[in-house]
Amino acid sequence: MASEPTGGLTEYIQHHLKHLTPHASEGGFWAVHVDSVTVSLVLGVLFCLWFWLKARKATAGVPGKGQAFVEIILEFVDGQVKDVFHGDRRVLGPLALTVFVWVFLMNAMDLLPVDLLPWITEKFGVGHFRAVPTADINMTFAMSLTVFVLIIFYSFKAKGAGGYMSELFTAPFGKHPLLWIPNFALNLVELASKPVSLAMRLFGNMYAGELVFMLIAGLFSAGAGLAGWALYGAGIIGYTVWGIFHILIISIQAFIFMVLTIVYISMAHDHH
Amino acid sequence: MDFNATLIGEMISFAILIWFSVHFIWPHINKAIEDRQVKIAEGLNAAERAHAELKSADVKVAGEIKQARLQASEIIDKAQQQANQIIEKARGEAISEINRLKAAAQDDIASMAQRARDQLREQVGALAVQGASKIVQREVDASTHKALLDQLAAEI
Numbered sequence: 001m002a003s004e005p006t007g008g009l010t011e012y013i014q015h016h017l018k019h020l021t022p023h024a025s026e027g028g029f030w031a032v033h034v035d036s037v038t039v040s041l042v043l044g045v046l047f048c049l050w051f052w053l054k055a056r057k058a059t060a061g062v063p064g065k066g067q068a069f070v071e072i073i074l075e076f077v078d079g080q081v082k083d084v085f086h087g088d089r090r091v092l093g094p095l096a097l098t099v100f101v102w103v104f105l106m107n108a109m110d111l112l113p114v115d116l117l118p119w120i121t122e123k124f125g126v127g128h129f130r131a132v133p134t135a136d137i138n139m140t141f142a143m144s145l146t147v148f149v150l151i152i153f154y155s156f157k158a159k160g161a162g163g164y165m166s167e168l169f170t171a172p173f174g175k176h177p178l179l180w181i182p183n184f185a186l187n188l189v190e191l192a193s194k195p196v197s198l199a200m201r202l203f204g205n206m207y208a209g210e211l212v213f214m215l216i217a218g219l220f221s222a223g224a225g226l227a228g229w230a231l232y233g234a235g236i237i238g239y240t241v242w243g244i245f246h247i248l249i250i251s252i253q254a255f256i257f258m259v260l261t262i263v264y265i266s267m268a269h270d271h272h
Numbered sequence: 273m274d275f276n277a278t279l280i281g282e283m284i285s286f287a288i289l290i291w292f293s294v295h296f297i298w299p300h301i302n303k304a305i306e307d308r309q310v311k312i313a314e315g316l317n318a319a320e321r322a323h324a325e326l327k328s329a330d331v332k333v334a335g336e337i338k339q340a341r342l343q344a345s346e347i348i349d350k351a352q353q354q355a356n357q358i359i360e361k362a363r364g365e366a367i368s369e370i371n372r373l374k375a376a377a378q379d380d381i382a383s384m385a386q387r388a389r390d391q392l393r394e395q396v397g398a399l400a401v402q403g404a405s406k407i408v409q410r411e412v413d414a415s416t417h418k419a420l421l422d423q424l425a426a427e428i
Contacts, residue, residue, distance in 0.1 A: 062313045068305040111289060113282030220281035232281060239285035244292055 009218040016114065016214050018128040019136065020121075033136055040133040043105040047098070073101065080259060085266035092265055095150075099143070100258040106134045107206060107250030111243055114213045134253075135206035137199065144199035147261050151194065154268040167271070194264050198257065205253050209246055216242060397425035 020035035054070040063071060077097045081089050109117075109131045121129040133139040155164045168187045173179040219235030222228070401421055 061316060062309055065302075065305050065309070068308045068312075069301070072304055072308060111286075113279065113286045115279045115282055116286075119279055217278055217282060220278040221276070232277070235281050236285050236288070239282060240288040240292070243285060243289040247293070247297065 009215075009222075012218060013211070013214045015128070016118070016130070016210075019130055020126060020128045033130075033138055035129045035131070036133040036136040036139045039109060039131060040102075040106055040139060043109075043133075044102055047101050047105060051097075051101075073097070077258065081262050084259070084262045085269070087266070087269060092262060095265075096258050096262050099147075099261050100254050103134060103143070103202065103257050104250060104254035106132065106139070107254055109133070110135070110206060110209050110213070110246060110250060114210065114217055130210075132206055132210055134202055135210045137203045137207075140199040140203040140206075141195070143202075143257075144195035147198060147264060148191075148195040151191070151264050151268045154265055158269040159271065163271075194260075198260055198264075202253055202257055205249060209242075209249060212242055213239065213246075393425045397421055400424055 019031075019033040021031040021033060051070060054067050058067055074097060077100050078089065078093055081093050081096050085092055112131055114131075117131040118127070118129045121127070130136065159167060169180045169184050171183060172186065173183050216235055216238045219231045219238065222231045222235075
């Protein structure tokens with residue numbers, strides 16, 4: 001079998017679903033997922049460097065291919081923001097761009113062979129390395145909670161403390177004092193559902209995608225002899241097809257995360 | 273984890289995935305990039321062309337204005353000349369007319385004076401004959417003294 005000679009597919013998958021954490025804190029609150037943090041930070045820095053370099057060298061004339069590519073992404077994101085949000089885009093535009101590119105890059109880690117990064121880190125004595133930060137629920141919730149904080153912040157900013165409070169208690173049913181509690185309860189649910197749905201959707205898609213990759217990877221060592229080779233070939237085909245399909249998924253998920261972020265924050269600006 | 277067939281299989285799949293991306297995904301992105309480059313280049317070219325055209329149009333307009341001004345001054349000159357000519361002609365005609373009228377008037381005056389003189393002479397002749405006959409107290413034969421009387425009248 002792939003990883004543990006004794007375990008079989010279940011063991012292989014369990015092994016792969018374990019995050020890299022400092023040994024001392026395993027299982028506890030301080031069990032920081034070093035792999036997710038590292039990969040997401042590296043990708044974040046790459047994204048910043050890439051766009052910063054292109055922005056620094058940007059010309060007003062005919063752009064090079066690199067600049068044109070960055071411009072296309074920028075224009076696409078800005079167009080999305082413009083469609084949804086009719087206000088000052090100086091904060092929301094860059095936010096949407098960051099969300100889109102960063103989430104896309106993190107999702108794209110899913111396309112790397114599922115055993116590649118763990119194999120490399122193993123050489124340096126580190127086991128349990130998961131390459132896809134967005135398949136880590138901590139990562140997706142970290143992002144969605146940041147968006148949640150921004151939603152609250154912009155609600156206060158757009159409506160004022162009094163306005164937002166009164167909206168929490170008087171919308172959507174009405175101003176009658178008896179309706180204050182139902183209104184507030186409904187608004188709390190609505191508010192809480194935003195970060196939860198945002199985080200769970202991305203996490204679920206990426207986690208499932210990773211799991212399917214692992215299951216297909218199980219085919220590589222599922223049999224012996226001729227049947228083994230047949231399964232090996234099926235594994236290669238399946239892995240490739242799922243990879244190609246996954247290109248679509250990671251793009252769509254990054255796009256959805258970005259659009260919902262824009263929508264939620266622009267909703268925070270709207271008055272009921 | 274050891275290096276094993278699983279990783280090799282995944283790497284092969286990854287290689288196919290890269291090949292797929294290179295052949296079926298990257299061309300679309302590349303086309304979008306190149307379209308954008310072409311669009312921008314065309315836009316810049318068009319702007320430059322428009323700029324140059326504007327400049328040449330400006331030059332043309334300036335030339336035309338200059339020519340129009342020249343033409344206008346020419347026309348004014350010609351008009352002035354014509355006006356002068358007309359005035360000159362009118363003056364000449366007026367002067368000749370005046371001269372003609374003056375000459376006719378002078379002729380009139382002269383003939384009238386002549387006629388008056390002739391009448392006066394005849395009357396003086398008649399008066400002289402009357403006076404003479406009164407003085408002589410007898411009929412002067414007008415016919416016998418006609419020559420004398422005519423001479424007298426001519427002398428007056």
